[in-house]
Amino acid sequence: MPVKVTVWSENYHEPREEDVRLRYPDGIHGAIAAGLTERLGDRVQVRTAILEDPEHGLSEKTLAETDVLTWWGHMAHEEVSDEVVERVQQRVLGGMGLLVLHSGHYSKIFRKLMGTTCSLTWRDAAERELVWTVAPGHPIAEGVPRPLVIGEQETYGEPFGIPEPDELVFISNFSGGEVFRSGCCYRRGLGRIFYFSPGDQGHPVYYHPDVRRVLANAVLWAAPAAGVGDPLQNAHTPITW
Amino acid sequence: MPVKVTVWSENYHEPREEDVRLRYPDGIHGAIAAGLTERLGDRVQVRTAILEDPEHGLSEKTLAETDVLTWWGHMAHEEVSDEVVERVQQRVLGGMGLLVLHSGHYSKIFRKLMGTTCSLTWRDAAERELVWTVAPGHPIAEGVPRPLVIGEQETYGEPFGIPEPDELVFISNFSGGEVFRSGCCYRRGLGRIFYFSPGDQGHPVYYHPDVRRVLANAVLWAAPAAGVGDPLQNAHTPITW
Amino acid sequence: MPVKVTVWSENYHEPREEDVRLRYPDGIHGAIAAGLTERLGDRVQVRTAILEDPEHGLSEKTLAETDVLTWWGHMAHEEVSDEVVERVQQRVLGGMGLLVLHSGHYSKIFRKLMGTTCSLTWRDAAERELVWTVAPGHPIAEGVPRPLVIGEQETYGEPFGIPEPDELVFISNFSGGEVFRSGCCYRRGLGRIFYFSPGDQGHPVYYHPDVRRVLANAVLWAAPAAGVGDPLQNAHTPITW
């Protein structure tokens, strides 16, 4: 059975900024979705959703049909309704995989799941990013070159205000001198979360074959083997074994 | 310099239930505060605060003078204002220590910092709890007997809906058959969090000398060596090294 | 392609003690192997090996054909040759999965991979063991009852002298009062290691359907997705990207 993926993006830059529209004519979500389909074929069933869709395209029904959700946001984090964020959180805790991408580090859903600031430092200087694998046995790193070279990218720097990752997979080196924990795995409730920092509206990163490889690996890693269930919210009851 | 501790409790049961009032004539907060002073003397400076105080006794000024906050709540979690919870979270991320006690597992502040359900299973049957040390070198376990024996206690059971602890210090065995991760350490932002499950309004657990020892150890462990600072909320700025 | 499993046991008790021989007429290794085949069918290809085989049945050739090795030992840890232990370690670091069972906690290979004492406390009193899942989303816990009930088992107790597990999946409660971290996951090099404590020569634990389920789940979890490779031993070389 294919993994059901919903690729979410705020789609804020694309209609407003010509350079982004030219770079991502089908939207950032379109490029991400195409990459997953390109690499995984019929192992996935991909749909997209954006902020302006009803309920941001993340209705109960859609989430109930989603095994893995990918999240890209930047300018419009605060426009995402708390109700939808709560709904996504419950679904993650119940087993749905979540990929949080690039500036999504500051999204409501990531901050809510992490419990920390999720802040970082940054500089927009089109620097070269080298993504180094530090966990060579991890499924998300499978087949990824060491290093994965991204010619131009926004720079992200430490300290990154996250809980210590359950598994740290990638660390990036930027030509300007920074380092960044660019690939971080978390287990929360029954769900798996992967944060991956490469990917910016200002650079064509989501067409990069090895970035696509990482995202495809991560979708397979985050997919719930046993389906998505009750987030144990109701386990707060007397024991009856 | 003494560690400045604020002992917080909802103080819900005490005025409403005679058995609790007889058990804890100075409130649960009073018993916890007395235990810390008894064990740590002038190494701590302890104050108490309760739900019905203005701003729940947790004003900006009070928090600014608090190195470690202890939190006990049960029936009135939802009555704690979101504004105060947000304020406490920011302070923890800036370095303030936080001890979350017993049914405080379901408090707004713990759930907000963990990002998960924090649910558990329970049974009120006055069972014997044995608290076993699994991290014998940890400062919080110093001098704690193996096992720490609590004659009667509410039973808590797994699965406990928390992120995997950064350090697991204690696991409890209940005579009814359950186990529970009863002593869990977290690092979040610049702050340290310790969850400790023994302690219930229905049992005189906070007079137990070894429970008091654990809480005293935990206060010293959680105290910020370098003071409490900015939670790096504002680090979301260009790099300037 | 089936996962190639080698089930290793010292086979010390079986020829020497009638009660063990009656309990495990095909050896402890035979019971474990049968359980894996019963549950996984042609998803696995299982062979067994014992201490008295040439090279303990763990020649270079056999290991080269092994995806997951399971290890049971008790009385004869010191009779395992250092050369074979070194060979197994290198293979694990290169990606082979390893399941360490019960008294195997004190084997040379487990101690070598952990770097710690791996000591524990114990009592042989045929107590009831309840194995509780603390990581409900973990693949090794899939389908395992909460609790998994073992009528009679040797008691193991904390402190267990291991590094903090990368993922803690099970904690056991013994009717005599102990707790024990009975299911512990580690990532070492490119390999995955799972320690599981239930299973003793004095009790028919390896016929228990849910113990068999755990072992089957663990084999699938530990199998190297990308095959077994160089343990990066030779990566100690100049960088050439």
Place this chain on the structure above:
Amino acid sequence: MPVKVTVWSENYHEPREEDVRLRYPDGIHGAIAAGLTERLGDRVQVRTAILEDPEHGLSEKTLAETDVLTWWGHMAHEEVSDEVVERVQQRVLGGMGLLVLHSGHYSKIFRKLMGTTCSLTWRDAAERELVWTVAPGHPIAEGVPRPLVIGEQETYGEPFGIPEPDELVFISNFSGGEVFRSGCCYRRGLGRIFYFSPGDQGHPVYYHPDVRRVLANAVLWAAPAAGVGDPLQNAHTPITW
């Protein structure tokens, strides 16, 4: 009471290579010892020991008087006797702190405590190293600039064949493009271990005031609060609570 520190070094390069002797006239151990005394004054009591001393200067008596041991080695790892390595390991598991420095990553004692290859990639090209703090609340990072700038250093690169650190404190960026997990904390048995990569015989890194600050912080962090005891080797006995 002062923390008793033994600074160990193989002292291989110094008598053989003039440039190293000129750089470190009192030996690498001498420079490290001087740095600790300079920063910590009478909070520490520092002695040194080298490979050619009887029992490598690490007799039972010396170790019994050591709270924290620092280890620098490079060319002569294999000349360290297994007996001494075993002795140091037992002492660490009993609570002694251990700081493993630079090329000490490949020492017998570090590999024995980690259980992995501890291999890495490297290049000797006098590149600039920037050491970034990723755990700003950690005591070892206290007062350390972000970044700590080392003008010229040997380059170390990932993958570094270690178990995932219990706490990752520093990550380095090298001007040649590499990243490296340069500050890694482990808890093993009752002891604490800190690996810190900056420091090479070919560069005057151990005179760098901020490197000295890190080492001083690390000595205080690794010192056993409750003294050094039995490594629980003998806990493998029946339970008697």
